[in-house]
Amino acid sequence: MEEESNQKLDVALKCCHNPISGIWWFFAIAACVKLLLIPSYHSTDFEVHRHWLAITNSLPLSQWYLDETSPWTLDYPPFFAYFERFLSIFAKLVDPQIVDLQKGLNYNSNTVIYFQRITVIVSDLCLLYGVFRLTKNLDSKRRKSIWVLVIWSPMLMIVDHLHFQYNGFLLGILLISLSYLEEGNDLMGGFVFAVLLCFKHLFAVAAPVYFVYLLRHYCWGGILRGFRRLSAMGTVVVAVFVAAFGPFVYYGQIQQVISRMFPFGRGLCHAYWAPNFWVLYIILDKGLAFFFRKLGFNIQTPAASFTGGLVGDSSPFAVLPRFKFGEIHSRGRLQDG
Template identity: 45%
Template sequence: MILKKDCFWQLVGISTGLKILLIPANHSTDFEVHRNWLAITHSLPLNRWYFEDTSEWTLDYPPFFAYFEWLLSQVARFVDPRMLIVENLNYESKATLYFQRLSVTAMDLIYVLGVRSCLSALGVVKGSQQFFAGSLLLLLNVGLIFVDHIHFQYNGFMFGILLLSISALIRQRFLWSAFTFAVLLNFKHIFLYLAPPFGVYLLRFYCLEQANVKGGSFWRSLFKLLAVGLAPFVVSFGPFWNQLPQIMSRLFPFNRGLTHAYWAPNIWALYNTADKVAANVLKTASAGPSTTSGLVQQIDHSVLPTITPSMTFGLTIVFMLPILLKLFKSSKKQSPLMFLRAVVLCACSSFMFGWHVHEKAILMCLIPLSLLTLVNREDARYAYILGIAGYFSLFPLLFDIDLYVPRYSFYLSYMGFIAIPLYEHIISRLLGLHIRLPFMPLLLTSTYSALGVVYFFGRYYLYAMGVSWPKVAAPKATATYSSSAKRKRKTK
């Protein structure tokens, strides 16, 4: 089936219109976080940006994002200069609301370019059903709508940079890929978890390949790679060279505890649940804050051993290694698919075992996985499994009663799971459980979603590694990266 070739831009228009309609939606405290960062970068000299603490929402992103906030503030001063006063905590005029909301939508243009670039790099034929499905999945991604355009953040344009970097790598524009990924790290350091697949791929298919080419040199290639990769860090951190310890303490605050206020659906959500159940069975009370307190803080488990940051780091690295080794040994023909699978699994490893993981970090797995749905049906099946649990896990971010209709309508248009919402909004209130067990819906959401994510992680890892047990259906005849690219060339 061939669709109109301009369907991509039609979907861009639809998604933009939808985002504009969501401007009045209730938002999270992240709205105030970014207003405060606008004020800090506009009103204070650069050497005070990472020391300012009038608000509890201190600047804790890398310098490129701080520069980005400064640029936005140059426009914001013409909209409502009062939003740029550091002492104006929780300031929210209508002009401020529209400015910040529209700035997120405007920056999504980079995401649009990243999506289009990846579809092209993967050889997806314009006007095909595959092209329409990919555009629909990515441009109207329900997770990004939840997190950026209701909850409020600027993830879209950063995922756009990630997609541009991925597409450059698939096209074998290695130095450009390394440069754009380094730029991304200087916007948001959480993408550091995706660095290992990029590093392994560039080492194997750029540096080592060059060593086998007549006149090529491994060391020359490595030097060029390091030069373009480190240049953004020099530009980003250079003005702050004498403040690096302070910046690092902001970027990596290990005192925030194992889990976020509402548990991300990972192994630690199940661990917390098991500890809670064991404590109730054994009638053991925790001496410190409870895992169900809903606060961001250090906690000690009541029965199970307390987890430390070094444990989470070690587990993350251990679970990344097998897929990275598989990527290093993959053939050049299959390397783009293996690279994308390695990106997904490294992101999922950090999500599963990381320290103080946020629910929204699941998008680091889901968005690259959306690319794989376009080139292999088996990957698409796994993407659906993760999507059910992953997108549902974002519901605690949209807790206001006014957001119930958009969150359920968006989610049900994607997936269709309603058991826990029925308990939260009907059963618990009929039985009075919303008073006796107020944290139960969040616990159920985390536990249910964690079971889905853990199941996906185990099965998909085995599939990506080529392990046949437990049995996974063999991929059916689909458009692989190479065949899709060939078909695209034939149509020209």
């Protein structure tokens, strides 16, 4: 009896030290918290993604980037649209109204809330796999510290499971790419990063870093060897982009897709996310407006939002000049501002 108890104890201890079973415990605890957040607040992005389920399920591929049934038009790269199409298959089984292009507008039943929330939780398995690959060769203490920081990230919890997005899924793809680079498998790392760009183009901010790293680490070392490897990497990346954008090139809609992905009509801040020059420009404009109003000048405060997300609904600046790049409307025509 005592020997049997010791054997069970040994098995339990092995499970605790097993990285695979350990990371699943971290994920399970995080998933329980996420399930509790299902009925909580969600942003307009919830309706955005529900509508994308309807677009990709109800319309042929040739109409995905042309649809204007809702203001929340499809503006992510094609791989994310294919991802939404995959999810829409299950959405239709759960509740057909979720993917109804007309009846589904602003649909907010418990069914759609639970379905969409759970898709985000399940898609976090990609994040789980990415962080596991990246940390599998670390010592136990460092590995678990990273698991806590990533899997239990409060920011991801807020943005994905309250506000509603799929950032954990996308960051998981990035971590998978980095894990391949760490292993020395640069070709696979470049391939996965190209896939990520075709899911969400805002990750292009990391493209220069990838380019320099892969050029020096993978392509360097003699003219013939370098050219051969550069050709291999180029072929892989081009193949990914052809798979993503090829159908829309075939339909003659590549300009339309690009205009949706880069909606200048949303304003500089929304079109160019991240703490960059335009954010500082907006802060300076707000500060100058406040200063001049205190001096007695009649400075009008813009009513629209810099980051509202609707094409054409971008604030004019109160003091500083507005840059007129022209507004790329959802039909893909460039008009003078």
